[in-house]
Amino acid sequence: MRSLSLSNWITRQPRFQRWLAARGPLTPPFRIAYRQVYILPTRFGVTFAILLVAMLLGSLNYNNNAALLLAFLLATAAQLSTFRTWRNLSGLDIGKLHVQPVFAGETALFRLNIYERQGFERPILELGSDAAAQATEQHRLTLSAGQSGILELAVPTSRRGWLECPRLRLSSIYPLGLFRAWSWLHPQQRCLVYPQLLQQPPPLPTPASGDGKHNLLPEPDADFAGLRDYRPGDHIKDIAWKATARMGKLISREDPPTAYSELLFRLSQTGVRDIEQGLRIVATWVVKAEQNGLRYGLALPGLNIPPDNGAAHRHQCLRGLALWQS
């Protein structure tokens, strides 16, 4: 799918961008207008054309009319297939683009909704991009008439922060594979990239003294202290899962740990000088603390998030880390 460097150069030219923009909206949601479908031969199409020219020259030379007829028939069928290829995209409704935050080093999955509303089958639509993108199972899709579907584009990430969605190309080479019709999509969508997770982070910090609270952290589930049998009515968060797994029956924590396990992560606690590495450690701690059901917060310069827990809080903390001072 990676195109030639010349076409890359052309598509980066401002004049080309203006010309493109003049032909219709590029930001989803929109409906692909007939002027927004471009078509060129594929590499195989060029090979096929060379083959046809050879056939044409040979049969012209020998005035072999049956072979000539075959060459013309194939050439016109190939030419008419452009209509079909064009129609695969024209009039397709492009819906919203969705993307979930990821940790750096993972791949961001941009998911594009497309809707077929013209009553045609749209075989083998393909989502691609000029940027380095990985193929997923779902980057090709066939829509039958009236159907909708989701196409995915996987973009590898390396740095925390915002990842702009690259310009996308929705294309189709159906039916003969001799021509590729495509449409540009320029979604103003970006993916939040959290700092990278570390495989072996330093242990969670002990709560800093002087917070005014008694928050001595017991290593969760390290022993059976503070555990008791499950009683109906216990909250699901109070179940000590590791102990449950070990004992073979449901075990609950004696007291909700929230009372004494409030953590406030600081960069200084990580013990590394590299800020990026420090952010990675803090992000890993956030994930761990959330897993263990602890209450945690952040205290970074310019970023103070009071302790809490839950998915939304986790996202808030990670988002803060992802965008911190960038």
Next chain:
Amino acid sequence: MAELNTSLARPTARQRCLDRAIVLWVMATALFAILPHLTRMPILLAIALASICLLRISRWYRNPHWLLRTATVLCAVGIIFWLHNGLWGRLPGSQLLCCMLILKSFELNRSRDAMLMVSLSFFVVATWFLFSQSPLTFVYLMAATWLGLTSMIVINRDGCRPTEIRSLLIQGARLVIPAIPLALAMFFLFPRLSVPLWGIQGGELEGVTGLSGSMSPGDISNLFIDDGPAFRVTFTGSKPPRDELYWRGPVLSRFDGKRWSQSVYSSVAARNKPSREAADISYEVELEPHRRHWLFALDYPAIYPSDSRLSIDYQLRNVRPISNVKRYSISSDLDFRDNRPINGTLLNESLYLPSGIGQRARELASNWQAEYGAAETIVAQALRYFRDNPFFYRLDSLPLLADPIDEFLFDSRAGYCEHYAGAFTFLMRAAGIPARVVTGYQGGIDNGEYLLVRQSDAHAWAEIWLDDEQGWSRVDPTAWVAPDRVQQGSRAVVDVPNWLHAPWLVDVRNQADKLRHWWNKNIVSFNANRQSRLLQPLGIERVDQRQLLLLLIVLSVVISLVIFWWYRFAGRSRHADPVVNAYRHLIRRLQQAGIDPPHHAGPQTVMRKVISYCPDSRVQTERLFGRYIRYRYAHGSEHSLDAETRQLKAKQLADQLRAFRIPRRK
């Protein structure tokens, strides 16, 4: 939600392996492409290729080791080389291409390989037309294109389920059928070459039936069983009687005891030609390709095509071998006499007798010479000899091995035209009369507007030099033995199964030949010359190629636009429910009217949009959309109705949806 992301396995570029259905389609296409070639291959090679196809389909092998692959390719090249003593030429070239196509299936792993194989199959199909361009091959052409394009669709779809075959074949047909008018326009209007760009090789005689440049017993009788057409003749004026229809072909003067062959002078041009004014029989011949140089004509041609030469023994030879159907016009003068005196080598050649054979025949002839003297009388005596002795006209006579002349004249006395012509010529020479054998065709079947001459009408007769006044004269000894052969055609004397003579079958064959005639006339023999006269029916005498190209471009654009318009709507799938179809139609009409409902909108939203667009239409809009919503989404009430009433209601609603007038904004 982030857990979802972390747990999502990183997508890996899976090693893609071709779907089984793709392999099946591609191999079927390849097999179909080599199918006609298989009939011309040695049987073992054909079996090998076909079984490789079948084994690949049944997955017996995939990706053999590269050493094995290379070895197989070399082996194939070796076999072809050994079969044909070379790789250059029509037959070895096409067979090599077939082998390469099938061996490509050894590495059929990616869709790129599959696409390449399909395109190569098209090429192999094209090479078949070097061998045959009959109307049947046209059917084959269409079928191969259809199959090939459908295979390409299957490849680009990543396979096909058995239930999809029908719809994919329809899609393939939707590509082929609209292409036909455009392809025909290109066929007739695309500039043709009047002179070939590179040389055309001749002399490849494999598998083409027809007269050869020499004659030995058995050559012509092999043609008797061939019902294929040799040529067709359309007389423009009067038609000569049947027993004058001797179509002159190769003239054979040299005899080595076994084989008659052409004179060394056969490339010398004729010295006295019949005058153009005296030529009263004019006709047009459509000659099936026979890969040799001869054109067939009645004696003696006065006006003949400019790219042919008339030799001293009046053979009409085309400059290039006839590799395509050739149409030519000829005028003949039946009364012309070639009476220019012969002498020197030419005379010696016409009297030469090889030593060691035909001793009894020589004795017989010298007896006649001594007894009668005059040439005419000797000829009459020889013909009387054939008539009075028990000679039979038979195709299945025994082969004459040691002495073909004596064995035939005195022992077996059974043979066919070439035996009679050969023996008669020998007798004449032995009696001191210059003589030679002429081969060609005799007669023909009247097929309505034209005369059809089949290969089975091949014939041989003799020519003798009587005197300076009469010159060379035709004598047909076969006519004395089997007059029916000349009067009624070869069928009269050949024993063929009775059912082959059934009138309906003969009729079918004649009709089929009429089709073939039409096909040859309009398609196969179309060339640069005919192209320039294409617009004659419209009163334009000649068009040059620039004008043709212009016409082609205009026509192509018009046809393409029509097809484009059709493509926009072809294949639009219709919902099973007519109400839904009507609703979709209404939505499209709304879009055209400028009320553009968002594409995700349900009927409620659309209704609100219409009302806000034109508040006056509120009552009717609400009523209509209300009914639609109840019909589509409120199932409870409808179930109480019986099927017929429900259908009736659905139809009413569909009609109302279609009849809904889109309100105008005031």
